[in-house]
Amino acid sequence: MVAIGVSGYPAAVLSSFSQRRTTSYGGIQKCSRILAISTEKIESSVSTEQIKRARSFEDQNNGMFDKKKKKEETEEVKVKLNLYSNPDKIPDMEEGKKSLNDYLEECKEFIRSNQSGPPRWFSPLDCSVSSPESPLLLFLPGIDGTGLGLIRHYHNLAKMFNIWCLHIPVKDRTPFPELVKLVERTIRSENYRSPKRPIYLVGESLGACLALTVAARNPEIDLVLILYNPATSFSKSVLQPLIPMLEIMPDQFPLNLTHLLSLATGSLTQTIGELIPQDLVSISSYLPVLADMLPRETLLWKLGLLKSGSASANSCxxxxxxQMLLLFSGRDQLLPSQEESKRFRKALPDCEIRMFEENGHFLFLEDKVDLVTIIKGASFYRRGKHLNYVSDYIPPTPNEFKRIYESVKWIITATDPVMLSTMEDGKVVRGLAGIPSNGPVLFVGYHMLMGIETISLVTQLLIERNIVVRGLTHPSIFVRIKDRRPGDPEPSDFDLLRVMGAVPVSAGNFYKLMSSKSHVLLYPGGAREALHRKGEEYKLFWPEQSEFVRMAAKFGAKIVPFGVVGEDDIAEIIIDYNDQIKIPWLREEIERTTERISKPRSNASGEVANQPMHMPWMLPKFPGRFYYYFGKPIETQGMKVELEDRDKSHQLYLHVKSEVERCIAYLKQKREKDPFRNLLSRLLYQAIHGSISASQIPTFDLSD
Structure with missing residues (x-):
């Protein structure tokens, strides 16, 4: 796993209108008078250095210059700067991230200053400092045409992309084919300048049709399409019948989109509430903006563009x-997006699809929808021709981690994990102080039933030690199953694992992680342990031959063996693999599922090779406590040549395995003396002592 140090924290230091003349740079035109919120990063390394100098001056004056003390104090500073240390107190809104009100204000400014002229590209002021090595992201707007549809996501997108947005002025009447040519000229020019980097096209409704048409006409260019609620279903939408209505309506009726849709719903309030959540913006502030954005003549023209764009995209x-990621809203009131998602699943089996059941048409103007998290979760961020799971990985932001932590907090609360680690002198301590800070570090341990132990392990290492753990994971969670059947997991079910750093297990990825000095999590027992059978709790199923020792030694990694026990493996297995293969239809399903997924150990043999993929039938047990014990790190520094000998390598492999078994045995014995092993006793303790964290609830005596 990569040990990520927090380099700083964002602070919004300026919020003002800045007057700018229209300029051109690299094909980008910057629109005048844009609301700019600039942010600064205060580097923690600078803050730490200032504190160190101040303390040094004080120590010298007092004659108490103590190197050991200074080292401990510096470590304290680093712990305080860990932005993940208290996920419950991370603010919901990131500093520098804009709101829906900002969107409305900037729309007013754009409409007032840029009503005429041809379509043009602009780069948001808050996104102008992106790295030149970052891929280019072109945002293609929907029916509004402002190009501000991603305004709430600039703050995070700017850390990953160079962003250009297409602005189509209110009075512009450029036909759809000319818009296609405009985008084409841009991607061809930028592809010529940076042929080794992908170009991202993010499109909403009309913009999605633009992106699809451009991609079909330019298959030789490396494009990544991220489309939400595409207007390919325009012929079935409530918008299509509005065209003849607008054409025959007398000029003295200055209706806009909201008024027309309210005729169908019978309620203006209901219509606006369905387009944009009412708790985010008042109707009175939204109506004037929509009226200016889509006056009658413009609305009629845009509906024609939608019709033309839909026909063009469907034809090609x-x-x-x-590469394509499609996002659909379950409560889209403008387009039948939910129905359209089913059509795309059949028409484009290779594309990734995500459904947002509770969201409306303007997906990225709503709360709790983060485009960056979606991209990370789908493994869609890359800087080169191919995705590099190591160098292209971006750790979760504090807000991303907070959302992930909240989704799994009930598991952590129910299992109340006890974390034990071993210091260099062999002393066992509560907490993770014994985990090496600097990589490469290889965690090797036992996989509990369904791999549930990874949740607390990964989150606690980030909270307590600011360490991002890169778990080597079964490749099946990264590969889309084309002939997906009812009951198969949704691709989005594994997005959380990918955001937190999961990597497909392979020799190549293992090599890259070790060479990048990461903290890596490896389960030699793999799926065989996670999907074990009745009576196999805490039994290791490791390959007969060593798989990781020589790679770890090549980079001088510290190997940390660990064990984990739970209650008692969390569930009672009712029907296991041995039972299921005796049932014909279940056996056929297991064989079919196993055949469809990748096989990480295609050349191996024995118990762990090509584990049949099945789901045990289980009954959950009453929640008990989880116990983790990380043994003393095993040094491989300087053993590269020595461990090239197969016998010595195998001896170390067996030693690591025996250490894992020892850790498990230790925990099984010690937990019997834990007075708070039962959930009820822990709840009673918390009730008596007030609101305390799980790590504050006592456990067995470590000195025994």
């Missing part, structure tokens, strides 16, 4: 070869 859908 079969020719789209680009």
């Amino acid at each position: 859908l079969h020719a789209v070869k680009a």
Whole structure:
């Protein structure tokens, strides 16, 4: 796993209107008078250095210059700067991240200053400092045409992309084919300048049709399409019948989109509430903006563009070869997006699809929808021709981690994990102080039933030690199953693992992680342990031959063996693999599922090779306490040559395995003396002592 040090924290230091003349740079035109919120990063290394100098001056004056003390104090500073240390207190809104009100204000400014002229690109002021090595992201707007649809996501997107947004002025009447040519010229020019980097096209409704048409016409260019609520279903939408209505309506009726849709719903309030959540913006502030954005003549023209764009995109859908992520809203009131998602699943089996059941048409203007998290979770961020799971990985932001932590907090609360680690002198302590800070570090341990122990392990290492653990994971969670059947897991079910750093297990990825000095989590027992059978709790199923020792020694990694026990493996297995293969239809399903997924150990043999993929039938047990014990780190520094000998390598492999078994045996014995092993006793303790964290509830005596 990569040990990520927090380099700083964002602070919004300026919020003002800045007057700018229209300029051109690299094909980008910056629109005048844009609301700019600039942010600064205060580097923790600078803050730490200042504190160190101040303490040094004080120590010298007092004659108490103590190197050991200074080292401990510096470590204290680093702990305090860990932004993940208290996920419950991380603010919901990131500093520097804009709100829906900002969107409305900037729309007013854009409409007032840029009503005429041709379509043009602009780069948001808060995104102008992106790294030149970052891929280019082109945002193609929907029916509004402002190009501000991603305004709430600039703050995080700017850390990953160079962002250009397409602005289509209110009075512009450029036909759809000319818009396609405009985007084409841009991607061809930028591809010529940076042929080794992908170009991202993010499109909403009309913009999605633009992106699909451009991708079909330029299959040789490396494009990544991220499309939400595409207007390919325009012929079935409530918008299509509005065209003839607008054409025959007398000029003295200055209706806009909201008024027309309210005729169908019978309620103006209901219509606006369905387009944009009412708790985010008042109706009175939204109506004038919409009226200016889509006056009657513009609305009629945009509806024609939607019709033309939909026909164009549908006609060339079969020719789209680009990597594609499609996002659909379950409560889209403008387009039948939910129905359209089913059509795309059949028409484009290779694309990734995510459904947002509770969201409306304007997906990225709503709360709790983060485009960056979606991209990370789908493994769609790359800087080169191919995705590099190590160098392209970006650790979760504090807000991302907070959302992830909240989704699994009930498991952590129910299992109340006790974390034990071993210091260099062999002393066992509560907490993770014995885990080496600097990588490469290889955690090797036992996989509990369904791998549930990884939740507390990964989150606690980030909270307590600011260490991002890169788990080597079964490749099946990264590969989309084309002939997906009812009951198969959704691809989005594994997004959390990918955001937290999961990597497909392979020799190549293991090598990259070790060479990047990461903290890596490896389960030699793999799926065989996680999907074990009746009576196999805490039994190791490791390959007969060593798989990781020589790679760890090549980079001088510290190997940390660990064990974990739970109650008692969390569930009672009712029907296991041995039972299921005796049932014909279940046996066929297991064989079919196993055949469809990747096989990480295709050349191996024995118990762990090509584990049949099945789901045990289980009954959950009453929640008990989880116990983790990390043994003393095993040094491999300087053993590269020695461990090239197969016998010595195998001896170390067996030693690591015996250490894992020892850790498990230790925990099974010690937990019998824990007075708070039962959930009820822990709840009673918390009730008596007030609101305390799980780590504050006592456990067995470590000195025994």
